[in-house]
Amino acid sequence: MVALCIQLLTLLVVCAAANENKYITYTFKAWNMGDKPLQEQLAIVYKEMENLKHEQAVMKQKQDAMSQVLPHCPQKPLDTDVELNVTSLQSGQSGNHLVNKWLSEVEDDEGSGDDEFDAGLDPCNHYKALDQAWRATNYTTKRVVCDRSMKWRGWYRLFYRGKTIQMPEKCVKKEMCGTHSPLWLAGGHPRIRDGIVTRKVCGNWKNNCCLFKSHPIQVKACRGNYYVYRFVKPVACHMAYCADINTLVCGRCRKSESCISRDKITWMCRRNKRRVKANVHFFASYPGRISGKVSRIVYRKVYVNQGRAFNSRTGIFRAPVSGVYQFFFSSQTWGGGVTDLWLVVNGYWVAVSHNNVKGPNSVGNxxxxxxxxxxxxxxxxxxxxxxxxxxxxxxxxxxxxSLLMVRKV
Structure with a gap:
């Protein structure tokens, strides 16, 4: 019986050492009492077991005290189906002092890139899909997660149940996105012509939308109204990158549309404005004779019609964009007399080509x-x-x- 108790006690010591990741040296008095009565030996064994429990309690208190000062993150990738214990962000802990200590002691996470994406490949066509419903801005912290435990490599595109989504550009309430301090994109998303940009990432905590300034990430806008992100490990736990549930509408925008929002809450698809360059030119002639009053000359022979703003069937030029234009027009008088041609703009006669010829001469203007x-x-x-x-x-x-320059009027 005594031998069995000692074996059990030894097993408890070994398990405690393995659980706390420390080496425990403990000497059992009962091992040197083989000549004593059984009842006395049992009493000593029970006393040793009580001492061991006390040692375990002291060690647990030390570990809890350390967890309040230093960030604690699991070393293995998180399984979202398993609920994690809260060890870092708790409402009862001190604020700025603890944050500053975390930021000063956290290690610098470099080397999270992927050589595959440094070889000149377009990340819009080479990315990993990140479809985790708990990242949505309407998801509460039923299961607390931490992106610091993730092994981020390369570029990612956010999805929500198979539909494209993007990071929020506005502060997210704490305890959302399946974590304690949600991470949102400060500075907004880039445009396609901006290429790859670097953006700051903020974490909301204690009524401060950017209390946690996490490591910056890279972002690129892609054709088709979606973005790709090069995520890195946040500065501490528990923080996670958010996906804005309000941006699901952006995935339904057409190629000719952009997803816009004034308040960064309500998003909508809007047709892109057609950018017109200063490339409008036309030149037409009338190969015949004109006599008397003609309300509008229909120039039948068109040599140049860049921008297709001149209508050869009506003789009318319609300005395709607001801007500065220059026009020219001419006539050739024959048989003497006065000839007048007028340039008409929206019904107003603004310029004249006037000829007054005497005799049988022919003069142009x-x-x-x-x-x-x-x-x-x-x-x-x-x-x-x-x-x-x-x-x-x-x-x-x-x-x-010709159109000389585009200009708002």
Whole structure:
């Protein structure tokens, strides 16, 4: 019986040592009392067991005291189906002093990159899908997780139940996203033309949206209204990268649309504005004779129509964008008399090409006009009086123009 108790006591000591990751040296008095009565030996064994329990209690108190000062994170990847014990962020702990101590003592996590993604590959086409529902901003801390335990490698794209989603750009309440201090993106997401950018990451705690300034991450915008992230280990536990549930609508945007939000809460798809370059030019002629009053000359022969703003069937130029334009128009008078051509802008006669010829002479005249127009403005030429002539081999009656610069009006 005594031998069995001693064996059990020895097993307890070994288990305690393994559990606390420490070596325990303990001498049993009962091992040297083989000549004493059985009842006395049992009493000593029980006393030794009580001493061992006391030692275990003291060690547990020391471990709890250390956990309040130093961050504690599991070393193995987290299984979200297993509930983790809270060891770092608890509501009863001190605030700024504890945070500063964590940030000063935490190790610098480098080398989290992946050589595969440093070889010039586009991360928009080479990423890992990160689809974990507990990262959503509407998920509470039923199971507390910590992204510091993750082995982050390369680029990631966030999903929520198979649908694309993105990080929040606004502070997230604590105890959300399946963790104590949710991590959100400070500085906003980039545009496609920005390429890969570096953004700060903040963690909310104790009514301070950026109490925890975690390590910055890299972000890239991709065609198709999604983003890829190069996540790194946060500075401490328990922190986790969030996925904004409000951005699920962005995954339904078309290629010609962008996902926008004014308050970073309500998101919507909006059609992209068509960027028009200053590349609008046209040149047309009338290969025939014109006599008397013609309300609008229809220039049938079009040589240049860059931007397709001139309509050869109507003779009207319609400004495709707001900006500064320059126009020119000409006439060739024959048979004497007065000939007038007017440039008309939205019904207003703004410039004239005037010829006054005596006798059988023929004289030509070219007029120019520069102005600022709003998008949709109509411009054409009217033949008010006189006689003009041209043929297929000459460009005597012409009308043309160019967009010099795009400008808001």
């Amino acid at each position: 070219l007029s120019t006009y520069m102005t600022t127009l709003r998008k949709g403005t109509r411009v054409y030429v009217t033949h008010n009086r006189g006689r003009s002539w041209a043929n297929s081999a000459s460009n005597n009656i012409v009308f043309g123009g």
